[in-house]
Amino acid sequence: MEREELSHLAFETQIIHAGHSFDPTTNALASPIYQTATFGFETVEDMDAAWDKLGYLYTREGNPTLIALEEKLAALEGGEAAVTAASGIGAITSALYAILEKGGHLLCAKGLFFHSNILMNDFLSKLGVDVSFADFQDLEDVKRNLKPNTKLLFLETPTNPKLGVVDVRAVSALAKEHGCLLMVDSTFAPPPIQRALELGADLVVHSLTKYINGHGDALGGGVIGPKHLIEKIKYPSMPCFTGAALSPFNAWLIMRGMATLDLRVRRHCENALAIAKFLQSSPYVEKVIYPALPGDAGYELCQKQMNGLGGGIVAVWLKEEVKGLARRAADYKLCNNTKVITIATSLGEANTLIQVENDDMIRIAVGLENAADLIEDLRQALEAI
Template sequence: MDLSYIINELGEEREQYFGAVAPPIIQSSNFASRTVAEMRYKMRHEEEEYMYTRGNNPTVTILEKKIAALEGAEHAVAFGSGMGAVAAAVLSQVNTGDHVVCVKRPYSWTKNLMRKFLPRFGVKVTMVDGSDMEDFKAAIRPNTRLIYLESPTSFTFELQDLAAVAAIAKEHGCRTIIDNSFASPLYQNPIAFGIDLVVHSCTKYIGGHSDVMGGMVCGTREMVNAIFKSEFMTLGAVMSPHDAWLFIRGLRTLPVRMERVAASTRKVVDYLVQHPKVEEVLFPFLPSHPQHELANRQMRNNAGQFSILLKAKKLEQADRFCDSLKHFLMAASWGGHESLIFPISATYASEGMKSSLPYNLVRFYIGLEDPDYLIRDLAQALAKM
């Protein structure tokens, strides 16, 4: 399917809603049946019928069809947040007594799910670096049911070889899930490498304006419908019709936004790599990065996230650099129009370490501003460090 068709036409039956260019927001919690037989059928096939918006909603369905197509998946189901999607996908694959292998530096709340939540219900988790396939082979046990990936990871941007991990998982009879939010469905499609389920925080690039939250799980129709009938309907982390409409609007500009973000990021990275007050830039698309070849093989382009290690001998120096930036907002998340930083030094309550990451690490997201405008801001902040 053509990208332009998916974004602008797929799922949009305009003749059914007066030829409106923008799809309607079907702001209804309930859908009526004309006969008992029809209601009986809907109750038995709620995964594909409109009965109650906690299950399916026409506006949400349009979004699900588009994201599934962008990921090369058979089907998708939308959630009220990225973490709702992650949790449902993981819970769908494990039972008491099972074992999970997970990359060791995932999104913070995914780490909380793995280290604190799952063990409460008798599911054991082994965290691995994941950049070497031997990490996965060594961690797998007879009761391993799931390998959870995030490639690249959230702060240090290690990659996993998706095709190799998928092969290992199939050899041992376990499933694979990946958080693909970093690359967006435009720049990486894990299902093509053999991964079973793909999750997204739609809050990031898909929304693109930092004004709506949502998540998505993509996979085979059989696997997604199983999640729909169990974790989705039971836990109720659903996406509202209005939020789905905002995500559809965000998709319209996703290709041009991603292209701009990618080009600006490369320019900013090139500036920081040569700066004497920057110790290292963590960015897989640098030729010097140890996984540069893998990044180019798995991803079609870079996204807007990277981290730097400042040449800061004291925590206060890292704080001063971050506080001196005028045009980067200090905030969590990424993927919107605005450029952001997340300083690891903020997780340090004192000189004692509160994070496994060093205080001089700063994560960047490059938005839609002019890159020279951002570089001038970086220059003045580095001068004050």
């Protein structure tokens, strides 16, 4: 089905059918993988014509499997177009390199994902881009840090890893008033949780590795937005010339995962809320952050902006002392005591993952297991400290 025919359908229907067609040779229903590095031609004239039309020549520059995924991503977020990259950081880098120039100003939210922070602080500054940070949960702080040369605002919501919820509509209005673009990293809150473009973002970026793929077996990144901005990112700048092209096989795995995205994300959220409530009641826990938890600082905005779905991450702080152990030591012991839950980084896959952050926060990336089993695993792990 063409995109126009899908536009009146719900997003969970669109992401199954967008970018999908029968294999032209065999009529196979499953999307084929065009697992090739290069493309052949009958004549030199045919190859010249492909150059002129931006046809398929070399997979770093374009591949039918990647195009199919990009159509699905555009449908997912309600955007006109999308571009993929080899990872979420590759997608962010591609967008920033295409939009920003020497002498321009990038205003970022404080508390970004560690690697995004390094990208902004270390790499962009070397290219002559002015980078500064503000608390995007405080609009007055954002206003104070805007400059005449501000070209782009960049934020995450919820933030990684402390789950601060940013009012995208309010920041978007501020960006438009100032004449700059807004890019939102929505990795922690893919549809059906939120659609950042509908909230006013100009571009939305995802680490496709996480919820959108959902199986922990493929890296990928994507940027979605209006066609004129996506074309600026895609042709002729990035990711072709950064070498950050997504592999066809990873693109195919991500498309396969997208078919069940709505079902999986709702289960992640259901499990995470149950775990957050359990941990909040534990005598060993000092604080729990989860946006859909009543009383959380982001609760009201979560109801309006995130459809009441808090995502799959729970942030936990144990008490300063647990059974005679300092918090950090107790954090380690808790994680080491888990049996069902795995000590690992990342999120958005079937397995529940746990890790200790630098400020003694425990991050739980809640998976798809039975919630009662996960709660029992955490209960015994806490008791065994």
